Amino acid sequence: MKRNKFSPSDILELYRLGKLSSGKAAEYLNMERFEFIKYASRLGIPFIDMDMEELLTDFHRARRMVIKGFDLLAEVKSAAALRWVNAVNAEGSYGRWDYVVVRKPEDIPLRMAAVL
Numbered sequence: 403m404k405r406n407k408f409s410p411s412d413i414l415e416l417y418r419l420g421k422l423s424s425g426k427a428a429e430y431l432n433m434e435r436f437e438f439i440k441y442a443s444r445l446g447i448p449f450i451d452m453d454m455e456e457l458l459t460d461f462h463r464a465r466r467m468v469i470k471g472f473d474l475l476a477e478v479k480s481a482a483a484l485r486w487v488n489a490v491n492a493e494g495s496y497g498r499w500d501y502v503v504v505r506k507p508e509d510i511p512l513r514m515a516a517v518l
Contacts, residue, residue, distance in 0.1 A: 418447045443495045461514060476503075 408416070413430050416422035422430075428438035439449045473479070480503060487501045504513050 414442060414445065414447060417442060424449065440495060449496075461510075 417427040428435040
């Protein structure tokens with residue numbers, strides 16, 4: 403076990419401030435990365451911390467994504483995604499998730515506004 407000069411609260415604060423990655427923080431606390439992310443989330447430190455400007459920037463990038471054609475497995479994929487969303491929501495520490503299929507790019511802003 404590697405000793406470090408920081409207390410667990412120091413490590414959490416450095417992570418919260420963005421000065422330490424989740425991987426390094428987990429390493430210092432002798433945890434797996436996913437375990438650390440869940441631990442920090444339970445303490446109110448989000449894994450993804452975005453303000454509205456960052457969210458809108460990502461949204462506009464996402465609008466430029468490749469649009470796929472017909473998918474024979476669309477129903478299977480949709481059912482799997484809904485199971486995932488329900489599991490994440492049942493766990494409770496990652497906020498509220500929704501799953502929506504949007505067929506036309508111009509409908510994205512309306513659908514995003516409906517869930518935000």
